[in-house]
Amino acid sequence: MIQDLPRIASALSRAVLWGALWDACRDARLPAERYVDLVLRSVLPEASLAAVSNALGQAATAIDSYAPVPVRAGLHDTWQSGVRDLLYAAPAGSDHQLSLARSFAGAAEPGWAADLLAGWLAGEQIPEGLLIDTDFRWSVVANLARLGRLDEADIEAELARDSSITGAEQAAGARAARPDPRAKADAWRLAVEEDSIPNGTQGWICLRFWQRGQDDLLEPYIDRYFAAAEDISAGRGVWATKGTALRKNVLRNLFPWPADQEDFLERLDRWLAGAEINSSTRRVILERRDDTVRALACQRAAATQETVAGRG
Secondary structure, three states: OOOOHHHOOOHHHHHHHHHHHHHHHHOOOOOHHHHHHHHHHHOOOOOOHHHHHHHHHHHHHHHHHHOOHHHHHHHHHHHHHHHHHHHHHOOOOOHHHHHHHHHHHHHOOOOHHHHHHHHHHOOOOOOOOOOOOHHHHHHHHHHHHHOOOOOHHHHHHHHHHOOOHHHHHHHHHHHHHOOOHHHHHHHHHHHHHOOOOOHHHHHHHHHHHOOOOOHHHHOHHHHHHHHHHHHHHHOOHHHHOOOHHHHHHHHHHOOOOOOOHHHHHHHHHHHHHHOOOOHHHHHHHHHHHHHHHHHHHHHHHHHHHHHHHHHO
């Protein structure tokens, strides 16, 4: 049935099967590698754009959260190459093409994929029919910033192209994504320690701050997150007046997500055991802790299956 998914005529039946397969992946019954392979084989013929967008985003989550750490580099290579191939095979100017282009930008790793993204920004090697509009351009900018391919001056130049409120928000998020100690310190200060930026800007900083491949740079911010959560709970400093949305942005979207989640979970549980935080703060953090526990369960199950397969 899984391999026949693209040939199922009923859109409702396909939607149900897509949902069941994702639930199986999240519940550690379908390894991330198999889910990624399924998505690469099935999204191009899928007629529903919603199903395509959801599956692409879920596959990226499966790689970064549910795949065992030792296999992620190889799986990222498979994913970025596979999405690139689908992108160039998609009908020119189609919604599928744009969805795949967005997915490719998020999948890009240093090397040829980053070079291709940089070319798009310069107007080179753009797939036929793909419109690099303002919204998509910011997505490319944010991912190039994540990869260290754009500096502050480059982001300022992009902001000059789009000086709207949305542009300012996206520029702040791109700065926060950069693998640079100064950029991270500035982003943290603006999002957590000051009350000088609009809610939307703070939200994008929080969303873009924690990036894969930046664990060494971001390690000190694990303890800083714990301290910020205590300040939010107690209403200390700027948190005496900051609103609920800003608090949730920090608690939910700045929640640490390092590659080694086993070690992080131990640190989190030690802190939670002694932390004096109110019920609303603890509830948000426990929800995010559940995400970590789920990810670890998937990683362990996949690693066990690989071990058994290797012995066989």
